[in-house]
Each structure stands twice: as structure tokens, then as C-alpha cells.
Amino acid sequence: MNHKIKNDRTVSLNQSGFTIIETLIGIAIFILIVGVLTLFSKNIWTYNSIINSELTSVNTNRIALKTMVAEIRTASSGSNGAYAISLANSTSFTFYSDIYDNGLKEKIRYFLNGTNLQKGVIVPTGSPLAYTGNEVITTMVPYVTNSSIFDYYDENYDGTTAPLGAPVDISEIRLVKITVTTNNNPGRSASPITISSQVTLRNIKDNL
Numbered sequence: 001m002n003h004k005i006k007n008d009r010t011v012s013l014n015q016s017g018f019t020i021i022e023t024l025i026g027i028a029i030f031i032l033i034v035g036v037l038t039l040f041s042k043n044i045w046t047y048n049s050i051i052n053s054e055l056t057s058v059n060t061n062r063i064a065l066k067t068m069v070a071e072i073r074t075a076s077s078g079s080n081g082a083y084a085i086s087l088a089n090s091t092s093f094t095f096y097s098d099i100y101d102n103g104l105k106e107k108i109r110y111f112l113n114g115t116n117l118q119k120g121v122i123v124p125t126g127s128p129l130a131y132t133g134n135e136v137i138t139t140m141v142p143y144v145t146n147s148s149i150f151d152y153y154d155e156n157y158d159g160t161t162a163p164l165g166a167p168v169d170i171s172e173i174r175l176v177k178i179t180v181t182t183n184n185n186p187g188r189s190a191s192p193i194t195i196s197s198q199v200t201l202r203n204i205k206d207n208l
Contacts, residue, residue: 057143057184061195064117064140065178069199071099071108072176076203079105079129084204085170090148093176107131110140112149117141117180145192146181153177175200 075084078096087094092111109120120135151163153175177198
């Protein structure tokens with residue numbers, strides 16, 4: 001009688017416990033779940049980082065183009081009597097404008113330097129006024145990927161007209177189109193961001 005009860009208890013304990021195989025399977029499942037959750041969290045962080053970077057890039061580009069448009073629109077003869085536009089090609093545009101509202105026309109140069117769209121400013125000095133001082137350079141937009149920033153149009157521009165061919169005759173320029181494409185994360189899945197704007201040169205326009 002006692003022997004039978006002992007055997008029943010042994011069977012009951014074996015049935016209610018975990019075997020080594022079941023334990024290993026449980027551990028494997030746990031490790032798999034932890035791995036999936038870790039990968040999921042990493043992907044969320046990566047995508048969030050890319051989105052924030054793209055939003056920052058869009059905001060930077062918009063501010064830069066807004067500044068460029070405002071300054072180019074007011075281009076006019078330099079303080080030394082020079083024509084409003086000094087240089088115009090696909091990667092650089094130089095003009096004169098009173099951007100500091102000080103009664104003087106600063107010489108402004110927007111240009112592509114490597115992957116940076118930069119701005120150079122020279123304040124006229126001396127008597128007579130001349131643009132011989134140091135050029136102060138700042139970066140407007142980093143991570144630029146397009147090699148052609150500026151397109152130029154004459155008084156016949158109607159929205160579909162082809163841009164002026166190179167070398168550009170600066171006396172014919174009446175409208176400038178600016179296009180900037182950037183990619184802050186070329187090694188990731190981020191897509192290039194392109195922002196474009198166009199501006200009429202108010203002080204030298206003809207029929208526009």
C-alpha cells in the first residue's frame with residue numbers, strides 16, 4: 001500500500017515538471033523575442049533619426065532659399081557704380097545689394113564649394129568705395145548633391161522657356177532659378193531632398 005502511494009507521487013512530480021528540452025526551447029524562444037524587440041527598437045530609432053534629419057534639412061534649405069531670394073530680388077548697382085550682377089554661372093552667382101540696410105551695397109557671392117552652398121559678403125570701404133576688403137564666408141546649406149544650382153532667364157521667360165546658355169550674358173538676366181538638392185544621410189535609406197525657387201531681379205526687370 002505504501003509502495004503504491006510512493007509510485008503515484010513520483011509519477012505526479014514527473015508530469016508537473018519541465019524536461020531539459022522544454023527548458024532549452026523556452027530559453028530559445030525568450031532569446032528570439034528579446035532579439036526581435038531589440039531589432040524593432042533599433043529600427044524605430046534609426047527611422048526616427050532619419051526623419052528628424054530630413055525635417056531639419058528641409059527647414060535649413062527653406063530658410064537659405066528664402067534669404068537668397070530676398071537678397072537677389074533687391075540686386076542693384078554697386079556702391080562703386082558696377083553693374084548689379086558681377087558673375088553668373090551654374091555654381092556661382094555674384095551681385096550687389098544693401099543686405100545690411102546701411103546705405104551701402106554689399107557684394108554678395110553665393111557659390112557651391114564642394115558639397116556646401118556658401119555665401120560670401122564683402123562690405124565696400126575706402127574713398128572712393130571699393131570691394132577690396134576681406135570676404136566673410138558662411139555655409140548656407142551643407143550636404144548638397146546637385147552640381148548645378150543656378151539657372152538664368154531673360155525677359156522672354158514664360159514658365160517653359162529654356163534657361164540662358166553658357167557662358168551667360170549677365171546683361172540679359174532678368175530671373176534667377178535656384179535649385180538645391182541635399183542628402184544628409186547618403187549611407188542610409190534617406191531620400192534626397194530638392195527645394196527650388198525663382199526670383200525676379202526687381203531693379204533691372206523689363207517685361208516681367
